[in-house]
Amino acid sequence: MVPDEILTASSPEAGIAIVAGITTELVRQAQARHGLAPTATAAVGRLLTATALIGSALKGSERVSLQIAGDGPIGGLSAEAWLLGDGVGARARARNPLADLPLNERGKFDVAGVIGAGSLQVTKSYDVGQPYVGVVPLYSGEIAEDVAAYLAQSEQIPSIVALGVLAGPEGVLASGGIIAQVLPGADERAIAQLEARALALPPVTSLIADGADARALLDAIAGDLTLRAQRALPVEFACLCTRDKVETALLGLGADELLHMARESPVSDASCEFCRKRYDFTSAELEALTQRL
Numbered sequence: 001m002v003p004d005e006i007l008t009a010s011s012p013e014a015g016i017a018i019v020a021g022i023t024t025e026l027v028r029q030a031q032a033r034h035g036l037a038p039t040a041t042a043a044v045g046r047l048l049t050a051t052a053l054i055g056s057a058l059k060g061s062e063r064v065s066l067q068i069a070g071d072g073p074i075g076g077l078s079a080e081a082w083l084l085g086d087g088v089g090a091r092a093r094a095r096n097p098l099a100d101l102p103l104n105e106r107g108k109f110d111v112a113g114v115i116g117a118g119s120l121q122v123t124k125s126y127d128v129g130q131p132y133v134g135v136v137p138l139y140s141g142e143i144a145e146d147v148a149a150y151l152a153q154s155e156q157i158p159s160i161v162a163l164g165v166l167a168g169p170e171g172v173l174a175s176g177g178i179i180a181q182v183l184p185g186a187d188e189r190a191i192a193q194l195e196a197r198a199l200a201l202p203p204v205t206s207l208i209a210d211g212a213d214a215r216a217l218l219d220a221i222a223g224d225l226t227l228r229a230q231r232a233l234p235v236e237f238a239c240l241c242t243r244d245k246v247e248t249a250l251l252g253l254g255a256d257e258l259l260h261m262a263r264e265s266p267v268s269d270a271s272c273e274f275c276r277k278r279y280d281f282t283s284a285e286l287e288a289l290t291q292r293l
Contacts, residue, residue, distance in 0.1 A: 021214050
């Protein structure tokens with residue numbers, strides 16, 4: 001099995017920056033933790049992959065979050081990424097993990113149908129200063145095109161984005177993506193060649209299923225470009241939840257609801273919406289929480 005990895009590189013002469021990654025195990029983890037239906041797996045997997053790719057450019061304790069709010073049956077989904085040691089940690093969730101639709105007319109997962117019309121919000125949190133928030137209407141609901149539209153409109157970076165999730169009855173078989181960005185002052189000939197390669201590029205999942213690793217994905221879109229400053233980062237499913245954060249969420253329910261929970265059962269549980277980790281609270285612990293209100 002090709003290991004999950006993100007590879008970044010650039011061609012300063014051409015003015016092109018590329019990030020490519022394999023996220024098969026990352027998406028498998030999300031599918032297993034949330035019990036995602038096939039179409040929901042494709043939607044969450046694409047968004048999670050895009051977030052991890054964007055997250056590879058973070059520094060320090062910065063974080064990036066991509067949230068989609070749509071009127072389709074999935075009801076919205078979100079993903080976050082941050083630096084985790086020498087790699088990238090990422091997590092994702094869907095409001096309705098069981099959302100599913102028949103394959104579309106092209107025989108592909110109907111991700112646009114399960115998401116519906118809505119918006120994509122990107123939030124970048126920095127070590128210092130206020131977070132940056134950009135919101136754009138969904139361009140297609142297929143996620144790759146929507147991320148490309150966000151990068152062009154909100155960050156003024158023309159980009160080619162390719163994302164894919166291949167899943168079957170046995171689970172997630174392949175997942176990964178590519179983001180190629182045109183930097184200021186880019187060579188016009190290099191841009192034209194990049195666009196031509198993007199049009200001829202096979203589906204990312206086909207490449208991965210045939211054994212392509214992150215380097216092969218990078219080469220597939222780069223072609224004859226001379227790439228420099230290559231950086232490899234492992235990527236894995238991770239979570240930022242803690243018992244203290246769950247307690248803070250419970251405090252938001254108010255004293256009356258906490259006391260009601262304490263009376264209803266000797267032990268109540270709360271689960272992280274991203275990783276599904278369960279935190280148990282006894283009646284005494286819930287009653288003690290009310291003293292903090």
